[in-house]
Amino acid sequence: MNPNQTVEDESHPSITAASRRIQCLSLHLTPLPPSQPSPQLNMLTCAKAANKLEVDKVSLSTYMRGKNRDIQEKIIEFFESRPDLQTPVGVSMNEHRELCMRQLVALVREAKIKPFRYVVDDPAKYFAITEAIGSIDVSLGIKLGVQFSLWGGSVLNLGTEKHRDKYFDGIDNLDYPGCFAMTELHHGSNVQGLQTTATFDPVTDEFIIDTPNDGAIKWWIGNASVHGKFATVFAKLILPTHDSKKVSDMGVHAFIIPIRDLNTLQTLPGIEIHDCGHKVGLNGVDNGALRFRSVRIPRDNLLNRFGDVSQDGKYTSSLPTINKRFAAMLGELVGGRVGLAYASVGFLKISVTIAVRYSLLRQQFGPPEQPEVSILDYQSQQHKLMPMLASSYAFHFATQYLVQKYSEMKKMHDEQLVADVHALSAGLKAYVTSYTAKSLSTCREACGGHGYAAVNRFGSLRNDHDIFQTFEGDNTVLMQQVAADLLKQYKDKFQGGTLSVTWNYLRESMNTYLSQPNPIIARWESADHLRDPKFQLDAFRVSVIFVIVHYRFIV
Structure with missing residues (x-):
């Protein structure tokens, strides 16, 4: 039906009603310019437009x-x-x-x-x-x-x-669309517990990839159901020994496995692909499940940066233990966690922008015989939206800092920097995604009934974002990792003898004192002082301590 068709052109009541709805929706989505005013719907200007602050x-x-x-x-x-x-x-x-x-x-x-x-x-x-x-x-x-x-x-x-x-x-130009097959049906966060095996066969110089049970099926694998031609598969590397009854488990490694023919797109022998079906959100991503039945791949398909296998079955690595190799491997994959934190801030920016703009345009109630008031002028609306607006700026700069540290880590490969990025990305990913998940609902509520329309995106944003709290590590598990890192840092401060610990404490205290702006030279009320990042950081620390003490007192 043509949305520009007039109601008078239709005779049937149901068609007339449908045409009227389409006309109304069309005006919502593509409002007429001022030169063609519509008697049905006029765009409102922002309340108090004459007094609004001009921003470059x-x-x-x-x-x-x-x-x-x-x-x-x-x-x-x-x-x-x-x-x-x-x-x-x-x-x-x-x-x-x-x-x-x-x-x-x-x-x-x-x-x-x-x-x-x-x-x-x-x-x-x-x-x-x-x-x-x-x-x-x-x-x-x-x-x-x-x-x-x-x-x-x-x-x-x-x-x-x-x-x-x-x-x-091939990856760059999309000739080789691929998957990342780490998560299994029974193992997500506990990557070291993965059950898929890659057993080396020295006779054929191949690895044999097997899914030993249903719990080891690779699950929720993006690009697997429809478009993927390759997969990076994480599996336990198994090497034969001189004793035919024993094998050596070298820990989890990554392997490149073709899953579909490059030309016909047919599933390759030994590989089973199943569709994970409808999800709460992100239904444009073709998530699938992968099962491997004695799939043979060349030895060169082992991603061998941290561990390699020779043709005669000997294992070599620059890292001495399974745990160190595993930590190095996961350290190289922390970029996904960085990206999720960064992307979650994008959700927050979009939703807050929509809610604030709506709140400026929507007017309701007001003094008798006077124009109605923009709902953003009400404190209840400000208390909902302004903290989220401020947080979107704070998170923007926090995640930019995280990306900066991540970029440095990729160039320098410093162990301490790797540990810092791991802890920072875990904490920010968990905190930002949890905050954004709650904020999406608040923004929808702040827009009343209009926020419930699908075209306003709150529903799709909320559903698509929800999994961010689980992607790349469950938020609860990530926060536990952050807590463990903070406790380690706290413990490290008290390493050594009594004299050295006392001296370190006094030195840090004096550095903090000397770094604070002198209240005699720079008055506490001055703009320079209030905008000084060091003062703001000190104020934030005092605020956090107050909250902690207050919480403990109440509890």
């Missing part, structure tokens, strides 16, 4: 997004110019999956934006691209992350030069 939006945007602003705007302009690539409301799961693949192909091959090239060399640019893509369609953002950060990143970070030479171009 270009300067603010440049400051916030920095050198990657241009590529983000290029992405957004590209998709805005392509209505055929925009995700419609109410799209079916199968249509959404195919649309996401078309969107990704168009981004790489038509818009000529190649995210894979920045995964290692310029992570800040890569995460800026994913943020812009996530604002188009979150499913597309996740599919991009699976292809380039997880599947592609595992090849770059866990493999060696031979793997980069063989797979880089």
